[in-house]
Every structure is written in structure tokens, then in C-alpha cells.
Amino acid sequence: MPWNSHWVGVADFLAMGGYASYVWISIGACALAVLIESLQLRRRHRAAARRVSQLRGEA
């Protein structure tokens, strides 16, 4: 990574100075939480919209 003097190569970056599992699991957990919440909300909105359409059909 020539534009950054800190890391020497991708392997060094991924190793996180020996803290790889702690750092990557932390960041991965946040990414996973965001993904789950987004999918759950999309499902909830679809279900709510479907119910509105149903009620409209009955009326």
C-alpha cells in the first residue's frame, strides 16, 4: 500500500498487529447487525403494506 506508510502489504493489514480476531469480529458484528436490521425492516414494511392492500380489498 504505497499511499500509506503504516501497513506493509495486505497480509500485514489483515493481521492487525496480532489483534485480527478482536478487530475484525468487532467490525463484522456491526456490519452484520446493520444488515439484519435493514432486511428485517424491509420485510416488516412489505408485510404492513400487504395488510393495507388486504383491508382495501375488503372495503
Next chain:
Amino acid sequence: MNRWLHFASPQRFYPLAGRLMPWLVVSAALLALAGLAIGLLIAPSDAQQGEGYRIIFVHVPASWMSMFIYLVMAFWAGVGLVLNTRLSSMMAQALAPTGAMFALLSLLTGALWGKPMWGAWWVWDARLTSELILLFLYLGFIALYSSIEDPSRADRASAVLALVGAVNVPIIYFSVKWWSTLHQGASVSLTRSPSMAVTMLWGMGIMVLAFWAYAIAVALARVRCIILEREARAEWVKYAVE
């Protein structure tokens, strides 16, 4: 004032929230990419903690959001309680799951930081314990609401819980000052210059903005669901949904 009241009705707020969401989602994604690039690639390693400190770029934003969302949630719950405005109470309900998620992430990333630095996943220290109580307050708020069938009664009961629990937020924030704890003190404060490298600070600041944009986007998405669920029989809703 009138312009704000204009959007206080679920009918008007529903399409407004829908228009704002894409901008917030894109902002959150771009800010998170920039913040992680600065935090992980450019910021130097820490003199004491090496590369392990980089958990800070998700831990601090998650912790701040967990506290801030609680205050906003308690505020809207309180407004709903006093003024009896439907949308305020819906907003409080929309914020709770995201606040709980950030509290959980704060505890989880904290444990992953504590293990290599302190040698323990968990200690019963003032900061950690009060953050755990915050998670329980969120869960209690959600559980209390869902245990009462009538929505307006559920709103009132959970609002009281939210307001009482708000006392916990300053306790979390000042816990590192009031008690001797294992948790490190604030790296960023209003009264003195920050004890961090400038690039670390930028990375953290941008990540905080990313979490903000995300939290607002998700709260708006959830309040739209709640509006549809609660007002399913209202005349306007028929035209709001395709």
C-alpha cells in the same frame, strides 16, 4: 412553528420520511467507507495498544449512539405523553430497537476490546454495568409496550419507563469520572484538547456521523412501518401504499 406542526401528522410525515431515507442511506454508506478507510488504513497505531485500539472506530460511535438514541427516545415518549401526539410516541417506539442494537454492539465490541487489553471479557465496573442497564431499559421499554394491547395506553406506560430510565444516561457518561473504573476516561471532551492523533480523531468523527445517518434512516424506515400498522384502516393510508 406551523411548518413543523404540518409534518406532525403521520399522513404528512409518511411520504416525507420516504423521501429522506435514500439520502440518509447513501450518506451513511459513504461516511462509513471514508471513516473505516481513515481509521483502519491511515491512522497510526496506538503507542500502548498497538493495532488493537482500532476497535474504537466502531465501539465509540456505537456507545455514543446507544446513549443519544435513548435521550431522543425518552424525549419523544415524553412529548407524546404530555401533548398526546400520535407521531411522537410512534417515533419513540421506532427508535428503541435501534438503540438496543447499539447498546448490544457497544457491549460486544467492548468485550472484544477488553479481553486483549484488560485480560477479561467483562468486569462489573461502573461504566460497563450502567451500559448493561441501558440495554435492559431498552428491552424493558419494548417489552412493556408489546405487553399492553391498547396502543395509546402502551404508549403512556412505556413513556413513563423511558423518562425514569433517562437518569441512567448521565450515569453512564460520567461513570468514568465519578468512580474509579477499569474503563479508560474520555479521549474526547469539550473542555480540553483531545488526547488522540488527528487522523484517529477524524476517523472516529466520521464514523460517528455515519452511525448518525444510519440511525436516522432506520428510525424513519421503522416509523413508516409503525404508521402503516397502526393506521392501516385510515382512509389516507389506502392511497399511500401501491
